[in-house]
Amino acid sequence: MFKRVEFLKSVYNLEDLPLPEYPEIAILGRSNAGKSSFINAFLNQKKLAKVSSTPGFTQSLNFFLVDRKFYLVDLPGYGFAKVPKEVYKNWQILIEGYLKSPRDFRLLFLIFDIRREPDDLDQTLLKFISYLNMPYALLLNKIDMLSKREVEIHKEKFIKSLKIPKNREIFLISCKEKIGFEPIRAFLKKVLKLSI
Numbered sequence: 270m271f272k273r274v275e276f277l278k279s280v281y282n283l284e285d286l287p288l289p290e291y292p293e294i295a296i297l298g299r300s301n302a303g304k305s306s307f308i309n310a311f312l313n314q315k316k317l318a319k320v321s322s323t324p325g326f327t328q329s330l331n332f333f334l335v336d337r338k339f340y341l342v343d344l345p346g347y348g349f350a351k352v353p354k355e356v357y358k359n360w361q362i363l364i365e366g367y368l369k370s371p372r373d374f375r376l377l378f379l380i381f382d383i384r385r386e387p388d389d390l391d392q393t394l395l396k397f398i399s400y401l402n403m404p405y406a407l408l409l410n411k412i413d414m415l416s417k418r419e420v421e422i423h424k425e426k427f428i429k430s431l432k433i434p435k436n437r438e439i440f441l442i443s444c445k446e447k448i449g450f451e452p453i454r455a456f457l458k459k460v461l462k463l464s465i
């Protein structure tokens with residue numbers, strides 16, 4: 270379990286990025302996929318990341334320093350965010366600029382609501398990540414809302430629709446019920462080559 274988690278800063282402009290002193294794990298997903306809930310549950314914190322019922326609440330790159338060993342970075346969501354087009358465009362510039370910057374990226378967590386059908390936006394995201402040749406893993410959230418059989422059916426839909434390679438890590442989780450987090454922590458330990 271993580272012992273010390275600090276909120277470092279919110280970044281609205283690329284020139285304000287913190288120095289790349291630590292390996293970085295970034296989290297990206299739709300505006301309502303549960304990114305903030307994942308961060309809180311994964312780090313065993315109640316209110317570290319602000320959870321909102323309003324899609325598009327996260328409007329910056331939010332950096333969290335974990336055990337002074339790595340950054341966990343929450344990126345603005347995409348999809349249903351009810352924000353002006355100008356703001357959404359700025360998010361795109363911010364996200365793409367960050368992911369293309371020379372930092373010590375170790376992994377990108379792509380979080381999805383497993384109940385949803387993957388659409389064009391999701392497919393575009395996967396193409397972009399593949400273009401960047403970034404290591405990533407899928408987090409299929411809200412499995413508590415489905416039966417075990419439904420979970421497997423929906424998982425296969427994501428694999429097929431997004432053309433996920435067979436060796437790609439896919440984690441089935443429920444942020445609400447805190448299910449599926451130990452395998453993620455074990456995987457992260459390998460990725461970071463650290464004792465966490």
